[in-house]
Amino acid sequence: MANDEKKLHIAMFPWLAFGHMIPYLELAKLIASKGHLISFISTPRNIDRLPKIPPTLASLINFVKLPLPHVQNLPDNAEATSDVPLNLVPFLKKAYDALQDSVTRFLEDSHPDWLLYDFAPYWLPAIARNLNIPGAFFSIFIAASLCVCGTKAHLGERKSPEDYTVPPPWIPFPTTVAFRLFEVLKVFEQGLTGVEDDVSDIFRFIQMLQGCDVVAVRGCMEFEPEWLRLLEDLNGKPVLPVGQLPTTAFDGEDDTDIWLWMEAWLDMHSKGSVVYVAFGSEAKPSQTELTEIALGLEQSGLPFFWVLRTRRGPADTEVTELPEGFEERTKERGVVCTSWAPQLKILAHDSVGGFLTHSGWSSVVESLQFERPLILLTFFADQGINAKVLDEKKIGYLIPRNEQDGSFTRDSVAESLRLVIVEEEGKAYRGKAKEMKGLFGDRDSQDRYVNSFLGYLKTHLQPQKHE
Incomplete structure (x- = not known):
């Protein structure tokens, strides 16, 4: 089958927050509408709370429910960040990390053409590589956030919270984009730099940027061209904007x-x-x-x-x-x-x-x-x-x-x-x-970004997958 006709099987594994799962689902719907198969991996309660998808896409989006392992201090039925106060989110990350074995088994059994993962599962790029599955870090964060985050080479450069209140030295153009002190203090408090035996968020980000084959970003060249180009320069790998992914309500739902x-x-x-x-x-x-x-x-x-x-x-x-x-x-x-x-x-x-x-x-x-x-x-x-x-x-x-x-x-x-x-x-x-x-809000522009992204995924498949 010619590459441009090939139907892909793409697995997605977002972080356990609705602000992450919803954009992943929007991208899933857009890709499925082109005839490709999606495996959307999350926990049972999260999947049950996602917005309904149109019946026309039901056969193309397969929801994979993996039970969330029990972790001490995490309340029963807490499967998303919105279920817990901020001080318990680190325990949700521990439970998420404990999904490693069940995610690996799913990938071994289904062997998708591509895997799209979020910032949190820092252990996943290595697993995907061992299974010969190409991986994209799909960031729901805009390119500017990832650029401010930096790369592995920048890890020790900012030592105090005040260092985050000015644009980092690796940004080559004039900008005012940086945290305000109260924001960065809150970010530190919430595990950007890691607490006790927990893995820091900045480590997770950097592992994902380093371990993926390509970076897919929620965004468009018309909005933040300078940041998208810088992200590519900093990480030395392709950066593919997938559009702004405006939320689409399923019109089949009656007015309540x-x-x-x-x-x-x-x-x-x-x-x-x-x-x-x-x-x-x-x-x-x-x-x-x-x-x-x-x-x-x-x-x-x-x-x-x-x-x-x-x-x-x-x-x-x-x-x-x-x-x-x-x-x-x-x-x-x-x-x-x-x-x-x-x-x-x-x-x-x-x-x-x-x-x-x-x-x-x-x-x-x-x-x-x-x-x-x-x-x-x-x-x-x-x-x-x-x-x-x-x-x-x-x-x-x-x-x-x-x-x-x-x-x-x-x-x-x-x-x-x-x-x-x-x-x-x-x-x-x-x-x-x-x-x-x-x-x-432009649907045509959004469509072009998804087509371009799919074009890249099709031309960079692992060859042995369709000999």
């Missing part, structure tokens, strides 16, 4: 009662007037932060729709609360929703004029595909780098904060929201969000 009341509420507000507030499945503001966000929303005078997460899984004992009387005082113009909400449908609604977000890349893509300007409030991980990239390109506005401890005030929340959504000064952000629609 939940959406019907939300839509009715949004319909009551004028175009571009509502602030949508959501911090993803992971980020949970502290009690102090939650209070300032709430009082800032109240002070702004703008209508708002807030999807609020008050705890991370049943093991999270620090349940946060809204300020006393807040809901009563704002009930005429605001909604606080503590259950699941259809973010894509909310952002698509005309009344939404801006998105107060944690800067997680899936939320950024969803917002920009509907031309919604961004007000940025980061919490952890790569969000600080994402926010600085958006800030540098004038696509998102950073809420002013104390660089040392990350604190912010209700005044800065209120002023930032008003600036981006209604004031003359924020016109630049509103205009830039409109400009970005072509990059973040």
Whole structure:
């Protein structure tokens, strides 16, 4: 069979976070729609919680459920980062690493043409190589984050948290992209550099970049060309952008009662007037932060729709609360929703004029595909780098904060929201969000990136696989 006609079998193994699994699933759907077979490997509970896929793709996406090994200190049924408070995530990584044997057995039995893996399974590139399966590190992090991370050669260069607050010396072009001190302190706290006998995140990243055959990145040349080129230069291997992977809702799902009341509420507000507030499945503001966000929303005078997460899984004992009387005082113009909400449908609604977000890349893509300007409030991980990239390109506005401890005030929340959504000064952000629609929501462009990626995978198969 000629290479261009060959149907591939691609296995995918994302990290146990929905911010990772969802982009992996988006790429899986796009590849399956071209007739290729996907084996999507995760744990039973995670697979059961993924969005439904269209029936037309059901025969081409095979969900491989591998039970998560039991690890001390990890609560029962905790299979994703959103199921546990941040201090228990290292135990989730230990359980994930313990999947090594069952993943190996699956690969031995099925021998896919390619394996796409995330940043976390640092042990997997060597296993794939032994089995003669080519591997791609598919990064859901943008190229700028990977460049800031560096390579093995840079490992000892940054010794203190302050070293991360300036662009690293290996970036050859002028940029402001770096962590703020409070962000990097939080990243250190959460295992970027490793705790006790745990493997550090930076080690995992570097092992993946070193061990893979090719780096696939969620992104496009039109958005971050300088970072994609630098990533290739730093790692000395092909870097293939796969597009921004805008989330596609499965249209076969009926409008639920939940959406019907939300839509009715949004319909009551004028175009571009509502602030949508959501911090993803992971980020949970502290009690102090939650209070300032709430009082800032109240002070702004703008209508708002807030999807609020008050705890991370049943093991999270620090349940946060809204300020006393807040809901009563704002009930005429605001909604606080503590259950699941259809973010894509909310952002698509005309009344939404801006998105107060944690800067997680899936939320950024969803917002920009509907031309919604961004007000940025980061919490952890790569969000600080994402926010600085958006800030540098004038696509998102950073809420002013104390660089040392990350604190912010209700005044800065209120002023930032008003600036981006209604004031003359924020016109630049509103205009830039409109400009970005072509990059973040264009299906034809997305299709070209996937075709190009598949073309590369087909021409770099192991020869003995189809003699």
